[in-house]
Amino acid sequence: MIASFFRQKSSRSPDEEARILRKLSPNECFQSAQHSLRIYIGCALSCRYVIPEALLALDTDSFKHAIETAFARAILQHPALTVGRIDDNTKTPLWVHLDRIDFNNHITWSEPSEHAENSLSDVLEWQVNSPYLNLERQPCWRVVILKSLGTKFMDVVFAWDHSAGDGKSGKILHDTFLVCLNTPESNSVTLKNRSFDVPVTPHTPPMDQLINLPISPGYIISELSREFLPGLSTKPHAATWAPIFAEPAKTRLSWMRVTKEAFPSVLDACRMHKTTLTALLNTLLMVSIATRLSEDKARAFSCGTPICFRQFQDGKSDIDCNKTIMNCYAYWPFIFEKGLIAKIRQQFSDAKANPDSDSNLEDAVWDVAKTIREGLLAKLRQGTKNDTVGLAKFIGDWPSYFKGLSKTREHAFEVSNLGAIQGELPVNSDGKGKWSIDSARFAQSSPSFGAALTLNVISTKGGELVISNAWQVGTVDDEFARGVSSDIEMWLNRLGNTGCFKFA
Structure with a gap:
């Protein structure tokens, strides 16, 4: 000790x-x-x-x-x-x-x-x-x-x-x-x-003792420059439409479900278009928010995706990070640029006016989802080098750090996907059933300085997909947040049941 x-x-x-x-x-x-x-x-x-x-x-x-x-x-x-x-x-x-x-x-x-x-x-x-x-x-x-x-x-x-x-x-x-x-x-x-x-018993070692987090001097300089350059308010992707208040607010949740009949087809469609469910959800969130907010409120968006770092564990330790309760993740940002958002808004408007043009928006959605997936893969290939989680050791006073943060929100949304729980019914050799899990739900607080909307995703093997949408009361309008949830649920179930989103 x-x-x-x-x-x-x-x-x-x-x-x-x-x-x-x-x-x-x-x-x-x-x-x-x-x-x-x-x-x-x-x-x-x-x-x-x-x-x-x-x-x-x-x-x-x-x-x-x-x-x-x-x-x-x-x-x-x-x-x-x-x-x-x-x-x-x-x-x-x-x-x-x-x-x-x-x-x-x-x-x-x-x-x-x-x-x-x-x-x-x-x-x-x-x-x-x-x-x-x-x-x-x-x-x-x-x-x-x-x-x-x-x-x-x-x-x-x-x-x-x-x-x-x-x-x-x-x-x-x-x-x-x-x-x-x-x-x-x-x-x-x-x-x-x-x-x-x-x-x-010995306490679980922290992530930085089990996983190497190398930081180069150039990366430190670039992050410091980004931190102290003119504020986020000058950046078009800043979520200025979701203000940060001095006092923390209550988290509100809404729920989305993709039926167990439709969900396998959603995953098949992701594979066919060389993307993943996480990347698709980020893209659909962008479409929903972009078409519910006017251009003067948001010309571009930034999102964040938590990435599990357990796969990068140093093999020297006896501890298996994949079976250990600990903090072992990083955060990967992605920016939807102004040109893309303008294009999506126009294609959505065109599809509403002429449903025959809906396929143009669908193609664009799959292209963006593929791009996000490629970005995530590139991040994983890079490994743990030059990640912001490695910079945490340079912050000596976290309470003061948070109190001094900018009052402009950067990320519009986040997708936190836990994947599937393996909950199928096992059977004893004598044929008697055991305990099993047949459904799950995942939720988390909406952070004061984090994403305006947070999607929390989980499924059970052979079961439905369940997603919670978390937001802060007063920061995001309840009707707006529930409308986004309705869009995501509707589009995913349509995709699973018909093979198309049918945005129009």
Whole structure:
């Protein structure tokens, strides 16, 4: 532990110092500062678990105990979910060991209303708006389990502060929980009054200790120049139509679904046009926003796409980043230039006037989606060299950094795609079914300084595609945001069902 390093700097007792595991990494400090300032709260990922027939006969208390025991076993496999945090409002917050975790502070059981989907939506929206408290005494995550009497499924909402892990971390936790549900014979955890002991284990190393993040002097100079050149207000792609306010605002969510019948055809169309779902979603967002905003409000757009960096792990470590809850991502920007936006607006107008010209816009959409995919591939080929995530170590005071940021928003939108959860029903050798996942939803806070609209994407193998759209109340008009959601849902389902977007 690094307690001896801090002994000279603090008045903590020896016991308090002995709990210190390590400093937060630069990227973790970036996230914790946003949480402390309420700029961004966190993520939430819900999965619908199909309950095996054998467990449906259990009484309520026995059922809850079995579920919570499995969840405790899952949590203990991920050190990032067993620790507390101190000095959160300073330049150097610290991860600390916790002796026990009490599920009374973390897991809530709820019986949804008659409209279960609405109840789930309400829970997810509450989670991405509610800060995490008492972090010095408890980990930064929460769970809500929605289970109605007589139903054969339960919805498990796992919510977490981004400083503990990125979006993929939520998938990793649900994957671990599913395995634990299907191996109930293990006696590795004993719950007493819904709490359990946390063994002393090494904390997960930060990304920069597992993945090389080289930065060249030329890149540093170019980024500094970009930072201190005239403000974003002079750039045509700045999202000036979505103002940044001094006080953080509430996140609102709307939901889109692509049916399980239509979704495979959407993926086939992406492959046929040599692109991906992420690239297509970015393109469709551009079309929707461009045709809903006038030219005087937005002549160009910038978007951002989180990219998982786990594939670049240094092979020397025993830790498998692909199975580890941590922050391990970078952010890739893309600009839709003025000429392209003007062309898209004109083609959309032409298609409305003459539906026969709709194919021109469709061709343009696929061309742009292919270009975005090629840009993403080029970024991945470049690897981790000269990425902004490598510059985080040069920021010594993240709270002050955020307070001094420009009040002009750069990105109009973001697409955060978690891919698919492998939730198909496995079968025992004796033919009895096990636990499985048949649907999922992903949401996150809308950041004060981030994209005006954030699309959060997830699917289940063989199931539907579910997308949430997050925005800040007052920053983006509710009717406008829901209109964008309606466009995306309509165009994707049309593509899957007919092979065409049919913009006209």
